[in-house]
Amino acid sequence: MNYPSTLKYTKDHEWLDVAGDTGRIGITDYAQKQLGDVVYVELPAVGTKITQGQSFGTIESVKAVSELFAPVSGEVVDVNATVKSKPEVVNGDPHASWLIAVRLTKPDEARALLDASQYGDLVK
Amino acid sequence: MVAFCGWDMPVEYAGITREHVAVRQSAGLFDVSHMGELEVAGKDALAAVQMLCSNDAARLQPGQAQYTALLTEQGTFVDDLVLYRLRSDHFLLVVNAANVVQDYNAIAERLTGYGDVVVMDASSRYALLSVQGPAAGRIVQPLTGVDLSAVEHYTFAHGEFANVRGTISRTGYTGEDGFEIFVPPQQADRVWQALMQSGGDDLEPCGLGARDTLRLEAGLRLYGSDIDLTTTALEAGLGWIVDWNKPDFVGAAALRAQKATGVSRKLAGFELLEPGIARQGCDVYVKGSTAGKVTSGTQTPTLKKSIGMAYLPASSTSEGSEFEVDIRGRRVRARVVPMPFYKRGNGEPRVASPEK
Numbered sequence: 001m002n003y004p005s006t007l008k009y010t011k012d013h014e015w016l017d018v019a020g021d022t023g024r025i026g027i028t029d030y031a032q033k034q035l036g037d038v039v040y041v042e043l044p045a046v047g048t049k050i051t052q053g054q055s056f057g058t059i060e061s062v063k064a065v066s067e068l069f070a071p072v073s074g075e076v077v078d079v080n081a082t083v084k085s086k087p088e089v090v091n092g093d094p095h096a097s098w099l100i101a102v103r104l105t106k107p108d109e110a111r112a113l114l115d116a117s118q119y120g121d122l123v124k
Numbered sequence: 125m126v127a128f129c130g131w132d133m134p135v136e137y138a139g140i141t142r143e144h145v146a147v148r149q150s151a152g153l154f155d156v157s158h159m160g161e162l163e164v165a166g167k168d169a170l171a172a173v174q175m176l177c178s179n180d181a182a183r184l185q186p187g188q189a190q191y192t193a194l195l196t197e198q199g200t201f202v203d204d205l206v207l208y209r210l211r212s213d214h215f216l217l218v219v220n221a222a223n224v225v226q227d228y229n230a231i232a233e234r235l236t237g238y239g240d241v242v243v244m245d246a247s248s249r250y251a252l253l254s255v256q257g258p259a260a261g262r263i264v265q266p267l268t269g270v271d272l273s274a275v276e277h278y279t280f281a282h283g284e285f286a287n288v289r290g291t292i293s294r295t296g297y298t299g300e301d302g303f304e305i306f307v308p309p310q311q312a313d314r315v316w317q318a319l320m321q322s323g324g325d326d327l328e329p330c331g332l333g334a335r336d337t338l339r340l341e342a343g344l345r346l347y348g349s350d351i352d353l354t355t356t357a358l359e360a361g362l363g364w365i366v367d368w369n370k371p372d373f374v375g376a377a378a379l380r381a382q383k384a385t386g387v388s389r390k391l392a393g394f395e396l397l398e399p400g401i402a403r404q405g406c407d408v409y410v411k412g413s414t415a416g417k418v419t420s421g422t423q424t425p426t427l428k429k430s431i432g433m434a435y436l437p438a439s440s441t442s443e444g445s446e447f448e449v450d451i452r453g454r455r456v457r458a459r460v461v462p463m464p465f466y467k468r469g470n471g472e473p474r475v476a477s478p479e480k
Contacts, residue, residue, distance in 0.1 A: 036333070037140055037141040040423070042454075062141065062337060062423055
């Protein structure tokens, strides 16, 4: 799998796509493969404050439940309704299926995340 | 791969949903060699099996099999198993991998001083390959001289499969038509390869994940989850494998007493009315009070619903009764529905209508 160079990655297998002062968050192709068929995601409501490294929700497959960890701190400004109603899209196109969008409160955190080649090495 | 009772087993090959759907629509191949095999043989074998197991083994002719159970004196499960009558005085018990030692010890103890009968752990002599799904017969038939149309549900025959001598039974754990093939472990790989070749695109290798979702849809109990040493055959809704008219068996007295007074809790099938999966161990609340636990639960690939089994107070198990399940701190509404959740061959799967 090609990990897009436009995204930043965490060791917990989330990705972050920053545009201006907001960032979209999803899970990586590696993560969706490990989970298998995703059937349910539990996401925070708009306005919720999330903290880097802390759980902000859960993603559930037939096989397992997994926590979602925030790649950066911020305030939730949008939740992907498509993923909530059709969780299987995460398996189909993980790097396009964002889960939440946040307004970054500590933009420096994003700069310290893994780039695509570092993440690619991690999951090799 | 996961460690499972001393075996390394795949949870999935191509994905649980894909494997599950293959079994419902064409066929899947499972390596279930982890299952244990005990043999009970001798002049007194039938009497011994009648004493040991809850179902009526005397109804079996050689070549026939039945679902039955080894119970404790309290009527709870040592194991559930499929009993094969190989010859009039020779039985094969196919038991759960986790219970081989427990079963053997329980049987050996009960046979102390019993007469002309012996119990043997033959697990290492058998590999077991299971072909399940509507296309199973079409896939297996070209590999054997055994006429599979003559092998009826819960019967078996001996013969060659891909030139390997073995035994085939029309049994399974998926709710579909299917066959289980017992072969020597040294030659199991050859039979697996031949089946995969015969099946082509119609046969999907399947792991433990799909085995669990399939059996759950079919309402089949899983030892260690839905039944165990703390639950009786009546509480588990398995009274149909208890024969009340046959000679006495271990656990009969306790079950008769429980039948007379009525069970206080019962295993019920349910579906969730809100998103999520109620997994094993989730607490169940009836009218706000804790009332039991979920024993199995999954999102079913066939029905696209979240289903499960739970022990509930007997008074709360009528169809349509609602209760709540605690899923990681969230109370999710659930409703009792009849089992099996899925039944093959009658058009639409049998489920209650969805409620949004």
